[in-house]
Amino acid sequence: MSIQRVNSFRNGGKENVGLLGGKGGNLAEMTKVGLPVPLGFTITTEVCREFYRIGCRLPEGLMEEVLAALVELEKEQDREFGHAEHPLLVSVRSGAVTSMPGMMDTILNLGLNDETVEGLAKLTNHRRFAYDCYRRLIQMYGSVVYNIEGVHFERLIQQEKQLVGCLEDQQLSEESLISLVDQFKKLIETKTGRSFPQDVKQQLKGAIEAVFQSWSSPRAKVYRKVHLIPDDQGTAVNVQSMVFGNMGETSGTGVLFTRNPSTGEPVMFGEFLMNAQGEDVVGGTRTPCQIAELKETMPQAYEELSQCAKQLEMQYRDMQDIEFTIENGKLYLLQTRNAKRNAKAALKVATDLVEEGLISKEEALMRIDLQHLNHLLHRSIATDAEHTVMATGLPASPGAACGQVVFTADTADEWKKEGRQVVLVRMETTPEDIHGVIAAEGVITLRGGMTSHAAVIARGMGKPCVCGCETMQMDEEHKQLTGGGIIILEGDWVTIDGSTGQVIPGRLELQEADLPPELMMILSWADEVRTMKVLANADSPLDARKAREFGAEGIGLCRTEHMFLSPARVPIVQQMIMAETESDRQVALNRLLPMQRSDFEDIFREMDGHPVTIRLLDPPLHEFLPNMEELTERLAALPSQGEGAAAERLKLEQMIRRVRDLHESNPMLGQRGCRLGIMFPEIYEMQVEAIFQAVLRCLWDGVIVLPQVMIPLVGHVNELHLLRCMVDQVAEQVLGEEKRYCLYKVGTMIEVPRAALTAGEIARSADFFSFGTNDLTQMTFGYSRDDAEGKFLAHYIEHKLLPNNPFQVLDTEGVGKLIEMAITQGRARNPMLTTSICGEHGGDYESIMFCARIGLDYISCSPYRLPVSRIAAAQAQIIMQSELAQQVEAGLDEEQTAV
């Protein structure tokens, strides 16, 4: 039977959520499986849309249908709506398709008036109860239908309590309640000039209209905007026979989680109050009891509740959050839904449900909320309490940290050696600050975006970092940081949250990352399911080890420049850059070679048997030199006399000249990547030599090495061809006979739009494509990430000019189209081509979904994101399989239709 616009709970089920709303669907479902649900009916969301379409009134004939539906309730309860002696009472509740907790209205006890209240009193033999219901009705009706602020009613209750000298609501006597009923009615008249309707049908109509109205209340609108719920989804209205938890000491009401929502333990968890209605539990005026106590208070009801909980978990195949009421010892269920839980509980519940045979591994995987999971993987601020925020910058590297503020890398280093925890604050960081970053618990920069030096370094080290705090001011001279009206001096404590970008004064308690055993199980299932490989971005042997721990199937991006940045090496790199001739440069390169070789060797050993993708030097050279401001300051600070000073002056002046030479107006589009390797061939040659020397040493020790040399920033096939020839030549020279034991590959990052557009050509010289989606996004959009994120991008996202930050979520329409083109053209020319993505998008769920859809061979992300990415890849696989199954089914249907 199809869903009626006024639809009995006996019709439909949880599959009709679109029309019945979440609550209505679940009530119908529970009714269907025979659980004790007070009978009722649902007015559909379609009616809500109609309500707004025709100018905020109920459609023609609706009330007649409602009254007809009431008859069923009357029959079942053997009472009558508005009957003086056997009055039926109902509740009217909203029920949106997507849960909007607390956003819309509810009215209980409808059907009471001056006459029926006496009938109820007689029927229940409980006059105080009857008047308590009546005053609740008038109070809710007044606030919901007439928009009278609740505080007015509360004030009258307070007065009454003072008058009779009692403290709690349930201590109010029958007389007080009767008096309150009277006072409430007068309040309504005074405030609105209208009286509380004695006609119960009018009550019902007013309540239904009010619930529909509440869909467009300001707070509901805001909530929908925040949670991206469409305005035309509408709410349903549920009208249900009342059951009473406030009918005395064998009555009560409560909420129940079928398992523990904090730990996932398979033990019922919840609270209840005896002799109370729902709002008393939520309201917080009385302290509820733990659900376990019910076992003693009312063992039979408890047993029944346990049975219901089990049945509902079977029915919904998930942990449930249930509302129940006990009326004179009889249990009723008023609501059920999939329970919210924290990340840790989610893992436990998912694995338990698999063990219990309720769900499959695939279903368990699909239930992991990845954003949620991410919190588990990093240290976080322990308290949920509100805290003062000095500034909110860019969340550049996730996790929380706290320490004493220092303003220079040297101080950071010193203090750390003294055993102190420090947070390094800089305008922006340069390679010369690296020892400070190493020493610090976390980093704050005032300038720079998500890909600034500080951000990249911090992410690589798994260290929290907040970048681009442009609203803060820093006074280096007076060692002082100002923001949000707060002044922080050197040595003051500060806490940062790199997941949200918040900078908080003071020292907050932190909570360690938590990797429960259930995660390992989920990950092993994910690995069974997914076909797309997951590799890691790792730049050092330490990173490589971490990557293996987190289950990386190789290294998808090893950024060799990060090997240039250790304090011992920076001076040699600078010597290389300062070289005036090729032979001078060669001297410095000769010193760097053994260092790079040893790094590569250790990485290969860590990755024994797995591919290691090494990207040759990418960033513009000026990034390895101090910036101009710093150099001129240093020059100015030199003493005018002294032997050392003259030499130092000369050196600084030379460096200033070189920095000026290397200056570019748009370094992002300048001399970097393979352009550098072509202009200064000796740099790449050194790197490739170091790679193959490392390969050779590993081969001697029986390590299985699968090196993949990656040429960055290729825009024209000629660039790749030239450099590939160089790689082949050096490999030949270094490996000699051993070459046949090393199946190395040469490929390129596709990060320039032109490379994607001419991918067919480029694939002729490439064994693999790795999409560098950070740069590809920058150039396809024409956004400099550093500039955009601090400036117009936030505005764009806020004003819906863009659906997402394209640096976080891959833009499938534009950038994605380029990637698809490149893959199609590339594979057409080179069927052996492997394809992958190694930008930050490799750790983003939606982007991973896209990668799986277009059939990439693997994704690569930072080690700390590997668990998330492995699960995401599995989820993508599952979704695709189910879509495929649906298509096959649709195909079969079509065939049948055709026949």
Add this chain to the structure above:
Amino acid sequence: MSIQRVNSFRNGGKENVGLLGGKGGNLAEMTKVGLPVPLGFTITTEVCREFYRIGCRLPEGLMEEVLAALVELEKEQDREFGHAEHPLLVSVRSGAVTSMPGMMDTILNLGLNDETVEGLAKLTNHRRFAYDCYRRLIQMYGSVVYNIEGVHFERLIQQEKQLVGCLEDQQLSEESLISLVDQFKKLIETKTGRSFPQDVKQQLKGAIEAVFQSWSSPRAKVYRKVHLIPDDQGTAVNVQSMVFGNMGETSGTGVLFTRNPSTGEPVMFGEFLMNAQGEDVVGGTRTPCQIAELKETMPQAYEELSQCAKQLEMQYRDMQDIEFTIENGKLYLLQTRNAKRNAKAALKVATDLVEEGLISKEEALMRIDLQHLNHLLHRSIATDAEHTVMATGLPASPGAACGQVVFTADTADEWKKEGRQVVLVRMETTPEDIHGVIAAEGVITLRGGMTSHAAVIARGMGKPCVCGCETMQMDEEHKQLTGGGIIILEGDWVTIDGSTGQVIPGRLELQEADLPPELMMILSWADEVRTMKVLANADSPLDARKAREFGAEGIGLCRTEHMFLSPARVPIVQQMIMAETESDRQVALNRLLPMQRSDFEDIFREMDGHPVTIRLLDPPLHEFLPNMEELTERLAALPSQGEGAAAERLKLEQMIRRVRDLHESNPMLGQRGCRLGIMFPEIYEMQVEAIFQAVLRCLWDGVIVLPQVMIPLVGHVNELHLLRCMVDQVAEQVLGEEKRYCLYKVGTMIEVPRAALTAGEIARSADFFSFGTNDLTQMTFGYSRDDAEGKFLAHYIEHKLLPNNPFQVLDTEGVGKLIEMAITQGRARNPMLTTSICGEHGGDYESIMFCARIGLDYISCSPYRLPVSRIAAAQAQIIMQSELAQQVEAGLDEEQTAV
């Protein structure tokens, strides 16, 4: 009959140039049409390739075929090769497919030896002549076959002349020549240990081999590299019966242009020498006579020559460059080819040939060399003499200029007012230098690329400019410029050539641009032929007028920011940028509005009836402020006391703060274009208001206004949609009822790759697409033009990593693919969409060809490039039509084959 590998002149014609070479093909052609050509044959280029393939020797059996072919010559001349009494003499000449003048070798008089020289003497009754021929043969053979440097032979001739006391070669007596023959033979023996071959067949073989060898001489290789001639094209060898211009006073030799190659006048032009062989005319030892004198000297030969010239022009349908010899009064033609001519002559010849009915207008158009033509349109350096070059920068704005060097805009302005010519030299220019640029004849900057401020401004004004002279040093304090070892002080004269980028010390004579009437005729033909419209980039009423003069069919790009740059306006623009609040900004904008309105109004009036495309503000705001260095210098220079100083200090400090705020690491990818218009909506609103206020005033005066509002840098359809709504709203407000008389359009520049990729979406909100190929190239390649051109781009082009500078010639493979995609998608969504290009490529021939092929509606270029672009568009049309005709023909052929 197909071409033989040894092919008689009686077989084939000019269509066989690929196998016969240019000379061979033309000799066969002339033979075919009955012109007096000494008989001969050609050894094909295929033999040359074979020669190199088999290791630099003649293929098996070739000499037998050569000797067989000689028989025909012997018969015709009734002489015999090597015969003691009736010796046949031949010349052996190279003849490449593409002319390589002077690059390869020639040997004359082959067939002479100690015996036959006496036969020739008897036969001609002229023993001195015979020995003259013989010594020439030995001399040429020695240098060509044995590689003996010419100077050795010349020294012996000099000694002989001194010995007998004569000055010129022809004064040498028979005895002297006999003696020289002897001396030459000995010279060969001394130098090579081999003797001059008396066997005439051996002579011939050696000569043929030597010509083939000369194909790979170092100078020939270099020439081919420079002129992009493929190495495997090979040269042909022409063996031809000798005729003698040195047989006495009724003999002679000369070269003839059928028209004047400097002016194009239809009068024969050339030189000849009596009693001489070819090398005497070229060698410069004797002064040749003007061709007109031949009319008196040998009227019959002259008359015959005139006839031949006419016939050849008919045959080749173009002006010819002919070599001829007169032997005993009889005229022989030895070579003909299409004559080289200067740009002015090219125009005259082309129009004359059309008038004479020899060629069609389309053919005339196809013969215009556009690079050539470009020289006519700008002032140039008059002398061809070599001059010292101080530095070569980027050719940023074409044309030549000279003036006295000044180092500040203020000095430029003052000196100009004193009536002096100045050239402004700056490290780089800023908007504050604008009055200096206006005052100067030309501009030099030491930094910055083809799109730097100076370059853009200068091109807009049609003023010569050389940018990025990075090899020069400037000492502003001592007012001194150094480069190439030369020091220039303020006030010294300098000449610049903005077409080549040269900076030349001193004052060179300049030659004005020359627009002959023939150009106007050619342009009118071009306009008849082309279907693609040509519009202009014009930013001011003055530009607009110039554009109309040069035939623009509207304005394709009016850059409103250039209106912000006049000295009177810059302070207001700065006030607008410095505004802290929207209302402060509004104050400044209110002052700018009437200025913009008046500019727009004047431009609309100039363009009455033609579309005017106005691009809203595009560059980042910091471009309108002085740069940081300048501001800090100004601040440092402020007196520490004084009332004005404090206020000025405050202002400067504010400006410094703002410049710092606006600083971007990659401004090219930063807050500019529509991003600016979205972040500061009041700026665009002011501009649009000014546009429509101007429209309104024009409408009142009956001017037909077709405004097209162009939104720059759109990357997502939402940006365009938002701004389009704003434009429509403002238009409505300003125009009111008059709106129906103004068919305005709103469109966008497609300059961000993402816009091209999502063009289907964007076309929903756009009436037109204008491809901003400068930016599109930057982002598609990931090249910052400013950085790339001074750095790696030159290296890339030199080393063939890129075929062209993609900023000059549109990259059809990558950028072009994007453009094609965008057009296809855009038109599919919006069939009314008009498409165009407005980058610098709109003035480049190859790029225009591409635009025509993909069916753009129009191109837009700077006014000074309009003539070139109009012709280019016509040429593209003609080529496309002819290709279409060929396809149709091929289709018909196929059909016939099928039948």
